[in-house]
Amino acid sequence: MKKLTVGKMFRVLTALLLSSLLSIDAFAARFVVLAPDLTENMFAIGAGESVVGRVESADFPSEVTSIPVVGDFQSINAELILSLKPDYVLAWQGGNPERHLQYLEGLGLNVVRLSSQSILDLPEQLRLLGELSGQIEVANKRAVEFETELQGLSEGRKGRNLPIFYQIWHSPLMTINSSSWITEAITYCGGLNQFADRAEAVPQLTVESIIAANPKLIIAGSGADQSWVEFWKPWGMIDAVANNQLKIVEADYLHRLTMRTLLGMEQLCQTIDSAAEVYH
Incomplete structure (x- = not known):
C-alpha cells in the first residue's frame, strides 16, 4: 500500500474541505419572508442572502429591494412563492392572514409563524431564525445585545x-x-x-x-x-x-x-x- 506524501495528503484534505463547503452551500435553506420586520431580522443575523422572496413593504436594509416581491399583507402570489422553492415561509403570527398561511401549507410549503406581541419575543425570534438559517452564533450575539440594552433603557x-x-x-x-x-x-x-x-x-x-x-x-x-x-x-x-x-x-x-x-x-x-x- 502506497503511503501518502505530505503534499498529496494536503491536496486530498483540501479537496475534501471544498467538497464539504460546496455541499453546505448546495443545501442552504431558502426563505420567503412575509413581514418586513422578519426580513430585517434575517439580515441582522447575517442570513439576508438566504431570503429569496419578500413583501412589498420590506424596505430595510437597502439590499432587500433586489429581492422578488411575492405580495403584501392583503394578498400573496402563491405561484411565484412556489417557483422560488423556499424551504421555509416566515410569517408574522396574528399579522399575516391565517387563510393565506393555511393555503400555502396546503401547497406543501413549510410555514413558520413567529410571534411579535412582546418586546421580549425578539431575542427568541432571532435565536429561532439563527437555528433555521444556520447563523446560530450571530443570532445569539444579537439576541444578547438586545436583552442587555433593553435592560439598560428601563433602569431608573x-x-x-x-x-x-x-x-x-x-x-x-x-x-x-x-x-x-x-x-x-x-x-x-x-x-x-x-x-x-x-x-x-x-x-x-x-x-x-x-x-x-x-x-x-x-x-x-x-x-x-x-x-x-x-x-x-x-x-x-x-x-x-x-x-x-x-x-x-x-x-x-x-x-x-x-x-x-x-x-x-x-x-x-x-x-x-x-x-x-x-x-x-
Whole structure:
C-alpha cells in the first residue's frame, strides 16, 4: 500500500474541505419572508442572502429591494412563492392572514409563524431564525445585545407612569392597547398608555375621550404630517397641548420589532424624560 506524501495528503484534505463547503452551500435553506420586520431580522443575523422572496413593504436594509416581491399583507402570489422553492415561509403570527398561511401549507410549503406581541419575543425570534438559517452564533450575539440594552433603557425609568396618548392615526383618532409592544415600550420608558385597557387592539377614539384622559404627553409616529399638531391646538385644556408636549418618534423603529426597536425606544425614553421634567 502506497503511503501518502505530505503534499498529496494536503491536496486530498483540501479537496475534501471544498467538497464539504460546496455541499453546505448546495443545501442552504431558502426563505420567503412575509413581514418586513422578519426580513430585517434575517439580515441582522447575517442570513439576508438566504431570503429569496419578500413583501412589498420590506424596505430595510437597502439590499432587500433586489429581492422578488411575492405580495403584501392583503394578498400573496402563491405561484411565484412556489417557483422560488423556499424551504421555509416566515410569517408574522396574528399579522399575516391565517387563510393565506393555511393555503400555502396546503401547497406543501413549510410555514413558520413567529410571534411579535412582546418586546421580549425578539431575542427568541432571532435565536429561532439563527437555528433555521444556520447563523446560530450571530443570532445569539444579537439576541444578547438586545436583552442587555433593553435592560439598560428601563433602569431608573420604570414606574414613573407619565400619562401618554400614543396617536397612530389622526382621522379617525386611533391608538394601541396593551397587546402592542409599543405599550410595553412606553412602560419600559416610564410612561403610561392611558388606553392600554381598551378591548380593541387598535381603539378608535374621540377628542372628548382624550380631553377626559388629559394626557401629559401626546406622541405620534413619524408618518404623521404637520397638520396633526395643528389639529390639537384648539384643545388647550389638555395638559399636553397647554405645555407644548406634542412629539414625534420614528415610526419604523417602533412599529417594527427589530434590532432598530432599541433606537426607537431610546428616542421614546428621551421624549418621555423631557416631558417628565416639564411637570416637575
